[in-house]
Amino acid sequence: MELLLQYIVAGVTYGTIYAIVAIGFNIIYNTTGIINFAQGEFVMLGGMTAFTFKEYMPLPLAIVSAVIITMIIGALIEIVFIRWLHKPSVLRMIIITIGLSILIREMALHIWGEGVTALPYFTGTSVTSVNLGGVFISPQVFWAVGISSIMVILLSIFFNFTLLGKQMRACSANREAARLCGINAQNMVTFSFMLSAAIGALGGCIVSPITYVQYDSGSQLAIKGFTVAILGGLGNSTAAVAAAMILGILESFSIWALPAAYKDVVSIAIMLTILFVKPSGLFGNAAAARLKEY
């Protein structure tokens, strides 16, 4: 029983980071209809820059700076590469964002090298653990789950109750109509890139002590995040969180049955199955899905 719970805790920990990446995907997808293949790179950038800043300033400040830097990079990417394209085809956007992810990854390789970096634990050390009914949980897991939950709550408040959030949702519902209402749709797109870059970077900082970050962590996370986004139904962030927990726990149990090297195989196989069987996602509305193109 304790072992079972231990696996679930491990699953929830991984689920948290997948949820963060998936939310990043969803924010950009909702405002632009683009899947940003460089989403995982934001997470990597967050973790790496925070690690560098930590040398010069206290940890909380380093994390904040890393988030801001990544946010600026996100904005720059949108302004330089995407903003001025006139109605780009999906194929073109896919290739551009893939190119960007390669570029960011290679830059990171030349800046930070191939080494693995990890921020220190926010509280305690790597061996500290809280005993909860026989299950040992690292305090960092509480940080990860806590900060992510707060983030999800803040995001839903932002999208439902603030003017900016409402404007962004209007753009996702109908871009032309939003523009007719006087919403600057282009700025909303830039803003969505900033927001998802910031969320990704924060996620990278939170999980850095547990999972470590290196220059090529991004693409792995991107595919997991996408799996989760698909599983929950693309564009639906609340469902993505639930889907992330499911995937995290499934993956964690897969280590039980299969060699750890095949962990990714399991989650991608799940993604393919969902895409083939129910592309609207586990929680998606099948009737609404019929109107969409997959």
Place this chain on the structure above:
Amino acid sequence: MSAKFLQISGFAVAIVAIQIVTQLTDSSFLLTQLTMTAYYSLLVIGLCMLIGYAGQISLGHAGFFAIGGYMSAFLTTHDLTVLKGKPFVALLSKFGLLVVKKDLYGAELLAFHPWPACILSVCTVLIVAYVIGGPVLKLKGHYLAMATLGFGIIIYRIVLGTSGLGAADGLSGVPGFSLFPGVMIGGGGPGKILNYYVAWGIVVAGMTALLNLIGSRVGRALSAIHGAEDAAEAMGIPTANYKLRVFVLSAGFAAIAGVLLTHYNGSIGPSEASVMKSVRYVAIVAIGGMTSLWGAISMSLILNYLSLRGSFGTYDDAVFGVILILIMLFAPDGLIRRQVLGDLKSLFGRFTRKGAVT
């Protein structure tokens, strides 16, 4: 017909010319990279058929290449009796994708000869492509890209994580492939020039086949699908069927390329299956102009050769990333295309007009 014939013979002449130049400048060591380039080009033209003519992106073609290469390498290097009872056999069969491999255990004698290994590997890839192609090609846009990317990663992870396939080291000691008595792919130094011609000869044959296909009824149907899938469907073209057939065809090209390159090099490693390789093939097709086989093959010749020669140094992947972005931003139709002359003319015209004003 004659135009096609001229193009192909021009291409063949260029290949002979390159060989003669290396001979004259005493740099025939370059032929090794040029031969490898030929096999990568074989994959690229198949992929160009899929992306450019059928309009379906695939970010998993390195996976097909790797299945072909690894399977052939595995079959030609491993003693099947040793194989029985290894844990990964059960695992692979669990995935269903690789179920065909099981058939081999009865046919022990076949394992040591490259020909049956090659045929089995290519057939396996064709079957895998057919099986996954059905559901994958129903998807569009991002979903198609992600699904093929996912397929590529699965192959990469399996190859990397399976000790029977050499894990991170890959398989080595793969014997040369004697196509006919006296014609040997791989197998070291003396056959360098022969290897070069065999490799490019296969590419020329592949090009001829694809060019004929494009000019045929199937080719016209494909370009209709690329233009507007719904309209093509309405005109009575069985779009799903055609897309699947091109997908399987391009996977077949990738598999043949994988098998032959593995025998030529004598080894294969997991990096051949990596996502970056798939992206690189897509990049080459994109730079070549998506719908241009000649563009794809000329870009493949230049970029693969430079990359294999190590001209880009540690910036190898970055170069492909930058090219990919620049092409998609400024010339989404690629560099090599029919309007290029027109573009140059208008550019030139603009400059002369500016000159006149100032």
